[in-house]
Amino acid sequence: MDIAKQYGEGEAAVRALNSVTCEIYAGEYLSIMGPSGSGKSTLFNMIGGLDKPTEGSVFVNSVDLAQLTPRELAFLRCHTIGYIFQTFNLIAVRTALENVTLPMLFAGTNPDDANSRGRELLDLVGLGHRLHHRPSELSGGQQQRVAVARALAKSPTIILADEPTGNLDLKTGQEIIDLLRSLNEDRNVTIISATHDHKMLSVSDRIFSIRDGQLADVQVNEKVRPSASEA
Amino acid sequence: MKSTTNVDPPLRVAWTQAIASIRVRFLRMAITTLGIALGIAFFCSMQTLRIAESTVVGSERDRQAWLIATSLLMCLVGVTNSMLMSVGERFREIGTIKCLGASDGFVVKIFVLEALLLGLIGSSVGATLGTVAIAVFATRAGETVTLPQVATTIGVGVAAGALLTITAAVVPAMQAARMPAAAALRVEL
Numbered sequence: 440m441d442i443a444k445q446y447g448e449g450e451a452a453v454r455a456l457n458s459v460t461c462e463i464y465a466g467e468y469l470s471i472m473g474p475s476g477s478g479k480s481t482l483f484n485m486i487g488g489l490d491k492p493t494e495g496s497v498f499v500n501s502v503d504l505a506q507l508t509p510r511e512l513a514f515l516r517c518h519t520i521g522y523i524f525q526t527f528n529l530i531a532v533r534t535a536l537e538n539v540t541l542p543m544l545f546a547g548t549n550p551d552d553a554n555s556r557g558r559e560l561l562d563l564v565g566l567g568h569r570l571h572h573r574p575s576e577l578s579g580g581q582q583q584r585v586a587v588a589r590a591l592a593k594s595p596t597i598i599l600a601d602e603p604t605g606n607l608d609l610k611t612g613q614e615i616i617d618l619l620r621s622l623n624e625d626r627n628v629t630i631i632s633a634t635h636d637h638k639m640l641s642v643s644d645r646i647f648s649i650r651d652g653q654l655a656d657v658q659v660n661e662k663v664r665p666s667a668s669e670a
Numbered sequence: 671m672k673s674t675t676n677v678d679p680p681l682r683v684a685w686t687q688a689i690a691s692i693r694v695r696f697l698r699m700a701i702t703t704l705g706i707a708l709g710i711a712f713f714c715s716m717q718t719l720r721i722a723e724s725t726v727v728g729s730e731r732d733r734q735a736w737l738i739a740t741s742l743l744m745c746l747v748g749v750t751n752s753m754l755m756s757v758g759e760r761f762r763e764i765g766t767i768k769c770l771g772a773s774d775g776f777v778v779k780i781f782v783l784e785a786l787l788l789g790l791i792g793s794s795v796g797a798t799l800g801t802v803a804i805a806v807f808a809t810r811a812g813e814t815v816t817l818p819q820v821a822t823t824i825g826v827g828v829a830a831g832a833l834l835t836i837t838a839a840v841v842p843a844m845q846a847a848r849m850p851a852a853a854a855l856r857v858e859l
Contacts, residue, residue, distance in 0.1 A: 484852040487769075487852075488851075489765075489769065489850060489851040489852035489855070490850045490851075490852035490853070491850065509773070509774050509848075510773050510774075513768070513771055513772060513773040513774070514771070516768070516769055516770070516771050516851075517770065517771020518771070520769075522769040522770075524766075524855070526762075528762060528763075528765075528766040528769075528855070529766075530763060530766065530767070531763075541767070541770055542770040542771050545770060545771035545772055545776070546771060589770070593771070
């Protein structure tokens with residue numbers, strides 16, 4: 440990856456990211472940190488194909504995101520990447536189960552299979568008893584767990600988590616971190632998260648520090664295993 | 671003496687904020703204003719027609735065509751405004767389902783179907799109410815209105831209403847769908 444992102448044009452242009460070059464390995468648990476306004480979220484959005492770089496390109500599994508049509512991009516988001524947001528972003532009018540099955544329906548899974556897989560996933564995140572509750576009837580931690588289940592729905596190889604613990608209290612935040620860590624270990628899912636949370640950082644394989652739109656520092660966490668193959 | 675209660679700033683502060691807010695949502699404000707303008711134009715033209723009735727401006731037919739055109743236009747403006755709001759307050763939802771793998775087309779489908787449903791229900795009720803009320807009225811006055819005539823009028827009304835609603839929904843829905851997912855998620859309302 441070698442990207443720059445520029446917002447606006449001419450004199451008012453803001454370069455949120457300035458030639459950040461990085462590689463993210465498959466199966467690693469990566470945290471991106473940096474003060475707000477550093478370009479952290481921008482980098483994050485580029486990786487996830489949520490936004491396009493002004494210069495440079497992003498490769499996910501050696502596919503150049505800039506070359507994809509909107510439909511192919513939707514396919515990639517559907518099959519390769521699971522997203523988790525700071526604000527949970529569940530669909531308010533759908534139940535927990537429906538929230539989890541929705542991405543599977545986008546992928547063309549038949550509704551029965553999607554339902555049974557949705558139940559399994561909600562069981563996995565410990566919400567097997569709250570299948571038919573709407574997001575407004577769930578606590579923050581429970582909503583985030585639904586979001587994790589939803590991110591897993593398509594068995595993605597990458598999970599992108601933007602401040603996943605930012606709106607949660609310490610205990611529930613820890614539960615989400617444990618959940619992500621165990622997914623990373625048991626299913627070899629690549630976890631990429633933007634975070635300030637120290638507990639999150641301490642379980643990461645590597646930590647990118649972003650400052651003023653540049654990759655300022657890469658920390659490798661020794662106690663966690665050395666990384667696997669290249670993404 | 672120190673005051674313990676909050677004091678409102680001078681009216682000028684509220685005024686500058688009102689102006690800024692109109693500027694930011696210019697398109698929607700313009701549509702709202704257009705709606706008001708059309709409504710009042712409608713009202714005033716009717717009033718003027720009544721005054722000028724004796725001297726007669728145009729035929730009865732012209733007058734009716736004018737009536738129908740303005741009322742449909744008003745309807746379109748009103749529905750466009752509502753659809754803009756409906757799409758606008760759901761940018762985050764749109765961004766989210768795009769992240770889940772929804773194509774742009776799927777997003778448009780949601781809003782078009784929504785508009786279609788609302789349009790069908792609204793125009794069915796409206797067409798029935800309007801047609802039946804006047805039919806009863808006319809029959810009382812001794813004129814004849816046949817059932818097929820009533821049915822056709824209701825049919826045309828429903829079709830026009832549904833079409834109008836969908837037309838109003840398609841443009842904002844397509845705009846929302848084409849936004850990069852990140853931009854849609856970033857929007858705060």
